[in-house]
Amino acid sequence: MAQSNFTLPDVGEGLTEAEIVSWRVAPGDTVAINQVLVEIETAKSLVELPSPFEGVVGEILVEEGITVDVGTPIITVLSSADAGTPGSSADTGSPASAASPAVPEAQVVAADTADSVSAESERAVSARAAASGAAGDDGEKPGAVLVGHGSSAATGSRRRRAHLAPSAHEAFVPQAPVASPSTSAPAGVAKPAPARPAPALSAGPVLAKPPIRKLAKDLGVDLAEVTPTGPIGDVTRDDVIRQASQVSVFRNIETPAWPADREERIPVKGMRKAIAQAMTSSAFTAPHVSVFVDVDATRTMEFVKRLKSSTDFAGVKVSPLLIMAKAMIWAVRxxxxxxxxxxxxEIIVRHYVNLGVAAATPRGLIVPNVKDAQAMSLLELAQALEKLTITARDGKTQPAEMANGTITITNIGVFGMDTGTPILNPGEVGIVALGTIKQKPWVVDGEVRARYVTTIGGSFDHRVVDGDVVSRFVADIASIIEEPALLLE
Known part of the structure; x- marks a missing residue:
């Protein structure tokens, strides 16, 4: 009987090990070439591995939750002919007829599959965004714009980890049902969820377009809990995304009872291990220096509002983070x-910007980057940031998307934080933090007025940049946030 062993490939990352997250097949299942066999987790990303063979699954050699070295056999596949499966090449009887070339081709197939999944996710999100039209009022706080931060319920359902008990923050993610629009109701009007009392801020039915309802369902957001900002009191796309971010950030809003176990032990492996090693190396290798400045961001908020109402940006996520990213690129120049x-x-100065965006995901902190961001228009940059957001939230960010970054921005304002001292992404000498944007008293022309104010901070490698350069760089960013019209120069 011809049997082929499928070994754990490198998947092109240069890594030495990976964890088996979820098997997609079971012994006795018939599999075809390129059919996904298993989902693995490396130190950088989740990857679906397709089969390089066709036949019948013989034995699963590694259980879920186990970390194994590259090259370890993880599953056996019997040839279709020997397993008695119709459609096999029984006339040759050769094992090679049932098995295509081994690991090298599997690596190529794995990369192609991952790319196609990311592309399909991007197209689906773009379609939903286009259907929802332009975003609503700009009275929002910037807390809705954390890149890569989505509902953990949406991503958690894809993954199964029987070997670990759920952590506290996973166990208490609100799982409220979302009311489906009734076919008999007027367009854009849905019946309130009968199982929940209407919130104090919403006494009637929830107004939302069908694409907005679909987005809310995908993100696990209960529309009855969303504060609408639309022109007719309807829920907008930004309202849903902001609520999803708040739910994810404040997922421990309910105080759980103390667990029966006095201690919980979480294995340090995969991405958490990689994060720890990278941050330790950065903190104890590069001498960090940090600076901070408060900025009147009122004109940035007004500019964002105008962009949202522009037909050119219809269906594209626009937020203060977009202006911050453009300001970073301008200041780098x-x-x-x-x-x-x-x-x-030596010090290598890059005359291009691969702009990293620190993304808090259910799997941990990752820093994907927008390649050659300096060559993008404002619209192209907005589209690239949205793609980065969706890909990270879906857990589909690939290693190549996190490689070769040159400078990073982190949006801590989504957590309600004014400022912080971020640690440098390894290999870079600068990282800038955008704090929350909120109304504060601010002196304008000798009078105290309510203005939208934020704090911009940053950390830098003092081996490379001196205090005067750091100060000028952060001051340049602040000048754009204060007056976005400077970008027109």
Whole structure:
């Protein structure tokens, strides 16, 4: 009987091990070439591995939750002919007729599959965004714009980890049902969920377009709990995304009882291990220096509002993070040394910007980056950031999307934080933090007025950049946030 062993491939990352997350097949199942066999987790990403063979699954050699080295056999596949499965090439009787070339081709197939999944996710989100039309009122706080931060309920349902008990923050994610629109109701009107009393801020039915309801369902958001900001009191796309971010950030809003176990032990592996190693290396290798400045962001908020109402940006996520990203690129051009890397022998200054965006995902902190962001228009940058957001939230960010970053932005304002001292992404010499944007008293022309104010902070590698450069760079970013019209120069 011809039997083929499928070994754990490298998947092109140069990594040495991976964890078996979820098997998609069982012994006795018939599989075809390119059919997904298993989902694995490396230190960088989740990857679906397709079969390089056709036949019948013989034995699963590694259980879910186990970490194994690259090259370890993880599953056996019997040839279709020997298993008695119709459609096999029984005339040759050769094992090679049932098995295509081994690991190298499997690596290529795995990469192609991952790319196609990300593309399909992007197209689906773009279609939903286009259907929902332009975003609503701009009275929102910037807490809705954390890149990569989505409902953990949506991503958690894809993954199964029987070997670990759910953590506290996973166990208490609100799982409220979302009311489906009735076919007999007027367009854009849905019946309130009967199982929940109407919130104090909403005494009648929830107004929302069908695409908005679909988005809410996908993100696990109960529309009855969303504060609408639309022109007719309807729930907008931004309202739903903001609510999803708040639910995810404040998922421990309910105080659970103390667990029966006095201790919980979480294995340090996969992405958490990689994060720990990277942050430790960065913190104890690069001497960090940090600076902060408060900025009147009122004109940025007004600019974001105008962009949202523009037909050119219809269906595209627009937020203060977009203006911050553009400001970063502009400031890098004026202070190129902050866009460098240190090698002990030399400082390499990059005259391009692969803009990293720190993304808090259910799997942990990742930093995907927008390649050649300096060559993008404002619209192209907005589209690239939205793609980055959706891909990270879906857990489909690939290693290539996190490689070769040159400078990073982190949006801590989504957590309601004014500022912080971020740690440098390894290999970079600058990271800038955008704090929450909220109304505060601010002196304008000798009078105290209510203005939208934020704090911009950053950390830098003092081996490469001196205090005067750091100060000029952050001041340049602040000048754009204060007056976005400077980008027109």
């Amino acid at each position: 004026r202070n190129p040394i902050v866009n460098s890397t240190w090698t002990d022998e």
